Amino acid sequence: xxxxxxxxxxxxxxxxxxxxxxxxxxxxxxxxxxxxxxxxxxxxxxxxxxxxxxxxxxxxxxxxxxxxxxxxxxxxxxxxxxxxxxxxxxxxxxxxxxxxxxxxxxxxxxxxxxxxxxxxxxxxxxxxxxxxxxxxxxxxxxxxxxxxxxxxxxxxxxxxxxxxxxxxxxxxxxxxxxxxxxxxxxxxxxxxxxxxxxxxxxxxxxxxxxxxxxxxxxxxxxxxxxxxxxxxxxxxxxxxxxxxxxxxxxxxxxxxxxxxxxxxxxxxxxxxxxxxxxxxxxxxxxxxxxxxxxxxxxxxxxxxxxxxxxxxxxxxxxxxxxxxxxxxxxxxxxxxxxxxxxxxxxxxxxxxxxxxxxxxxxxxxxxxxxxxxxxxxxxxxxxxxxxxxxxxxxxxxxxxxxxxxxxxxxxxxxxxxxxxx
Ligand SMILES: *Cc1c(COP(=O)(O)O)cnc(C)c1O
Numbered sequence: 001x002x003x004x005x006x007x008x009x010x011x012x013x014x015x016x017x018x019x020x021x022x023x024x025x026x027x028x029x030x031x032x033x034x035x036x037x038x039x040x041x042x043x044x045x046x047x048x049x050x051x052x053x054x055x056x057x058x059x060x061x062x063x064x065x066x067x068x069x070x071x072x073x074x075x076x077x078x079x080x081x082x083x084x085x086x087x088x089x090x091x092x093x094x095x096x097x098x099x100x101x102x103x104x105x106x107x108x109x110x111x112x113x114x115x116x117x118x119x120x121x122x123x124x125x126x127x128x129x130x131x132x133x134x135x136x137x138x139x140x141x142x143x144x145x146x147x148x149x150x151x152x153x154x155x156x157x158x159x160x161x162x163x164x165x166x167x168x169x170x171x172x173x174x175x176x177x178x179x180x181x182x183x184x185x186x187x188x189x190x191x192x193x194x195x196x197x198x199x200x201x202x203x204x205x206x207x208x209x210x211x212x213x214x215x216x217x218x219x220x221x222x223x224x225x226x227x228x229x230x231x232x233x234x235x236x237x238x239x240x241x242x243x244x245x246x247x248x249x250x251x252x253x254x255x256x257x258x259x260x261x262x263x264x265x266x267x268x269x270x271x272x273x274x275x276x277x278x279x280x281x282x283x284x285x286x287x288x289x290x291x292x293x294x295x296x297x298x299x300x301x302x303x304x305x306x307x308x309x310x311x312x313x314x315x316x317x318x319x320x321x322x323x324x325x326x327x328x329x330x331x332x333x334x335x336x337x338x339x340x341x342x343x344x345x346x347x348x349x350x351x352x353x354x355x356x357x358x359x360x361x362x363x364x365x366x367x368x369x370x371x372x373x374x375x376x377x378x379x380x381x382x383x384x385x386x387x388x389x390x391x392x393x394x395x396x397x398x399x400x401x402x403x404x405x406x407x408x409x410x411x412x413x414x415x416x417x418x419x420x421x
Contacts, residue, residue: 003031004029015029022390024371024374024375024392025374025375025378025390025391026372029390030046031043035050035063036063038062038399038402039062040387046385048385049385049406049409050062051386051397051410052389052397053398053399054264055389055397056202056233056234056397057262057263058397059309060399060401061399061400061401064400064401067264067304067305070301070304071297074297074301077296078296080292080296080297082291085294085299087299087300087303088106088299090299092104094307094310095261095271096271098237098242098306099242099243099255100242100243100251101271102272102274103274104269105269105277106269106294107267108267108268108290108292108293109267110138110231110257110258110259110268111138112268113139113258113269113270114196114229114231114256115139115141115144116270116288117194117229117254117256117270117272118194118229119286120254120276120280121193121227122193123279123286124275124279125193127192127225128191128193129170129172129189129193130143130172130193130195130196131172131173131226132172132195132196132197133175134148134174134176134364135201135207135363135366136176136198136204137204138231138233140160142164142167143168143170144196145159145160145163145168146159146173156168170191172189172192175362175363175364176201176204176207176363177361178213178362183220194227194228194229194253194254195227195228197228197230198235199214199230199245200235200239200244200346202234203234203394204363204367205344205351205353205366205369205392205395206344206351207344207360207362207363208345208346208361210361211247214248215250218248218251218252228254229253229254229255230244230254232244232255232256233259233268234259234395236260237260237305237309238260238397239346240316240347241313253272253273254270254271254272254273255272256268256269257269257271260305262298262301263298265301265302266298316348319347319348319399322398322402322407323347323350324345325407325408325411326396330414331343332411333411337415337419339421340354342355342360344360349396351393351395354374354377354392355369355370355373366393369392370392371391375392376421377418378390380421381413381414384416384417385413
């Protein structure tokens with residue numbers, strides 16, 4: 001019995017996170033045994049050039065030498081204590097300095113970070129409602145698994161069974177990149193505690209809003225005593241060192257991080273202004289805790305990656321150059337083959353959308369992308385030895401282990417595959 005059949009017997013769908021099952025690309029998943037730099041190897045020994053990079057965390061590629069040799073030493077010192085450690089303090093100092101925040105609390109996933117940040121925002125403002133945007137993903141906590149109804153601000157519905165209507169009744173879903181939809185919500189409800197947003201969206205594929213939208217969102221929230229939460233679980237330390245807020249010349253009130261900051265181990269964080277963060281227990285009365293939070297091994301791995309990025313700022317330029325090269329090559333191929341497709345990119349985050357689009361600025365714009373075409377494209381590239389995200393509405397993640405040669409090979413393969421679609 002193959003591994004997938006075995007897996008399905010003991011793990012629902014055979015996977016520990018649904019997108020790994022490759023349903024969106026209409027095939028069975030591959031199982032990975034090993035990663036090294038830009039490559040991953042499957043259980044059949046086939047080697048792939050990897051553009052998933054564990055969905056973003058591996059900005060230095062697989063098993064980079066900066067963290068590989070250290071982790072062996074760290075294990076010698078013990079893995080978890082559930083008592084305070086020096087590395088947590090060092091990491092918090094480095095982290096707050098890097099993200100221009102006052103205080104941070106470490107958790108184990110992005111889901112935990114957003115869930116806790118929202119609790120904090122509600123406590124700080126003594127208000128209940130939250131605004132999120134259609135197409136943005138903030139982890140799988142109940143109140144955030146919501147999509148909007150047919151009309152603006154009509155009845156929302158949960159995107160998962162098991163989420164009670166009562167739990168989502170305080171979640172308002174607005175349209176990404178539409179400040180009018182936010183104004184409408186603020187006019188209608190006076191009980192809004194926070195707005196949570198992916199400043200560059202990565203979870204409907206890469207969607208880049210207008211800079212003015214984010215700036216107006218900042219002004220509007222500040223004026224109405226609403227906490228602005230930047231969910232930077234993807235963008236944090238990916239598009240540039242620290243937070244993306246500086247790209248918009250603004251500051252958010254709270255920030256959520258994850259992915260890159262754990263160096264490949266399970267870490268999330270939420271951070272922000274002291275007066276908000278000090279509402280957390282044991283200083284204040286907002287409860288939040290975690291047996292493995294601030295895990296020393298994860299903190300050390302995360303610190304090593306952040307230090308490497310801090311010491312080598314050229315990494316960001318290098319990766320962006322590769323992304324531009326990939327974009328140009330793909331665009332040329334799209335033109336040559338007259339494929340209906342468009343690329344949306346912000347720095348080293350990008351997506352190739354199949355279909356016809358006037359613009360790519362909201363979920364409305366991309367929701368009708370041709371997922372079947374993407375599935376065929378994905379399969380073609382896989383056969384060529386390249387693994388991209390196994391779903392249309394995801395990002396291509398580059399790492400510093402990629403190089404021009406790999407990018408050029410990907411461009412050549414892309415042309416062959418587009419020709420055959
Ligand atoms: C991945 C992601 C999350 C959830 O993080 P997990 O570690 O998977 O719980 C939250 N927000 C954004 C923007 C993400 O991309």
